[in-house]
Amino acid sequence: MQSQNISDIIEKYLKSILGDSQQIEIKRSEIAELFNCVPSQINYVINTRFTIQNGYVVKSKRGGGGYIRIVKVNLLDDSDVIKDLVNIIGDGIDFNKSLQIIQSLFQEDLLTRRESNLIIASIDKRTLAFEDRQIENIVRARILISILNRLRYDD
Template sequence: MAGKNISDLIERYLKEILAENNQIEIRRSEIAGLFDVVPSQINYVINTRFTIQNGYIVESKRGGGGYIRIEKANLLDDGEVLDALISGIGNRLSQRDGQTIVKTLYENGLIDRREANIILAVVDKNAYDVDNDLTEVMRANVLVSILNHLRYEK
C-alpha cells in the first residue's frame, strides 16, 4: 500500500461497498474506528471525494441515530441530479472542478471519449486569453450550457 494515504484507503473502501450496493449508510464513528482515525477524517473524505461533481449524492442525519447515506447518482435518469450539478457550478468554475465533472459525465455514459476530450479542451485554462476570474466565469457558463443540452439530447 505504499503511496496510498489514509483518505485514499477510506475512499476505496467506501467505493467497494458502493459497487455492491446502490447506496450505503454509514456511521462516521464506526468507519473512523475501522481505520483508526478521527471522525473528521471521514467527513473530509466524504466532502472531497463523494461530491455531486464526482457523481454522488450524500445525505446526513446528525444525532444519536445519525448516519451518512452515500448514493451513486444516476445522471441519465435523474434531472434533479443534473440540476444539482448545475447549481453546484454556480457562477465560477475552476479547471479542476470542470475536469471532475467531465470525468463523471464520461464514467456515467452521458458523453463518449471524443466528446469528453472536446469538453476538456473547452475547460482548459489555456482556452481563454483573459484573466483567471473571467476564465472561471466563462468556464462555468460553457459547462452549464453543455449540461443543459445533455438534459434534452439523451
C-alpha cells in the same frame, strides 16, 4: 512501492462496499474506528470525494442513531441532480471542479473519451487564457451549463 494515504484507502473502501448498489448507510464513528482515525477524517473523505460533481449525493442524520447515506446518482436521469450541478457551476467555475464534472459524465458513459477530451480542451486554462481569471471561470461555466442542458434534452 508507493503507499496510499488514508483518505485514498477510505475512499476505496467506501466505493467497494457501495459496489453495485445505489446507496450505502454508514456510521462515521464505526468507519473511523475501522481505520483507526478521527471521525473528521471520514468527513473529509466524504466531503471531498463523494460530491455531486463526482456523481454522489450525501445525506446525514446526526445523533446516537445517526448515519451517513451515500447515494450514487445517475447524473442525467435525475433533473434535481442537473439543477444541483448547474447551481454548483453557478456564474463561474475553476478548471479542477469542471474536470470533476466531465470525469463523472465520462464514468457514467454519458460522454465518450473523445467527447470528454474535446470538452476538456475547450475549457482548459490554456484555451481560456484571459488575463482576468474571473472571466475565464465565467466562460467555462457557460460552456459547461450549455453542455449539461444539451445532454439533458438531447436523446
